Amino acid sequence: NAGVTQTPKFRILKIGQSMTLQCTQDMNHNYMYWYRQDPGMGLKLIYYSVGAGITDKGEVPNGYNVSRSTTEDFPLRLELAAPSQTSVYFCASSQDRDAYNEQFFGPGTRLTVL
Amino acid sequence: GIQVEQSPPDLILQEGANSTLRCNFSDSVNNLQWFHQNPWGQLINLFYIPSGTKQNGRLSATTVATERYSLLYISSSQTTDSGVYFCAVEGRQAGTALIFGKGTTLSVSS
Numbered sequence: 092n093a094g095v096t097q098t099p100k101f102r103i104l105k106i107g108q109s110m111t112l113q114c115t116q117d118m119n120h121n122y123m124y125w126y127r128q129d130p131g132m133g134l135k136l137i138y139y140s141v142g143a144g145i146t147d148k149g150e151v152p153n154g155y156n157v158s159r160s161t162t163e164d165f166p167l168r169l170e171l172a173a174p175s176q177t178s179v180y181f182c183a184s185s186q187d188r189d190a191y192n193e194q195f196f197g198p199g200t201r202l203t204v205l
Numbered sequence: 206g207i208q209v210e211q212s213p214p215d216l217i218l219q220e221g222a223n224s225t226l227r228c229n230f231s232d233s234v235n236n237l238q239w240f241h242q243n244p245w246g247q248l249i250n251l252f253y254i255p256s257g258t259k260q261n262g263r264l265s266a267t268t269v270a271t272e273r274y275s276l277l278y279i280s281s282s283q284t285t286d287s288g289v290y291f292c293a294v295e296g297r298q299a300g301t302a303l304i305f306g307k308g309t310t311l312s313v314s315s
Contacts, residue, residue: 124302124303126303131307132307133209133291133293133305133306133307133308134291134293134303134305135305136302136303139302149302150302179246181248183303192235192236192295193236193238193250193253194236194238194293194303195250196240196248196250198246198247199246199247199248201246
């Protein structure tokens, strides 16, 4: 099991550019999440998904979009990058909210917008 | 929403010392996890502990759900224990977010 994998590890964008952060999990988890971590802070939820075809907003969704076409993949899209989106992005997954819901995190993507 | 407070914010130890990190939360929870974020930024799951006590080597954790707090114990600390320790909780109401505290930054020197 590779667990939760994310690509790329690092990226520098110019203001107004777009990109997709990739996230894949091989644990057959239903729930997947995107968080961002700003310097010196804990993580905040951007979007989450409870299964293929179902997504919902978290605490800080503005400027991002997601899709969930398969159980394994949960890409995060930045359409018009802004300096405020400079952050470390973590993807996570968990089996089931109502039963055992330990969340497992990927290694993160460090994004800088200049 | 649910509030998570961690203390102390910073902790400096000599190698071999013991420490206790505390996490207070403001409402009932379905899920509580402790993480270690190492100096490379990687989040490492330490414990999934919505209630009770667990031990893993030199680390142990206790959550007293009725009193809304959790404790993480680190014994015989090593330099590799350095980093930020996060407590994160998920409330019982709708929504599946883990709410993170601001973390405790631990520095262990030899």
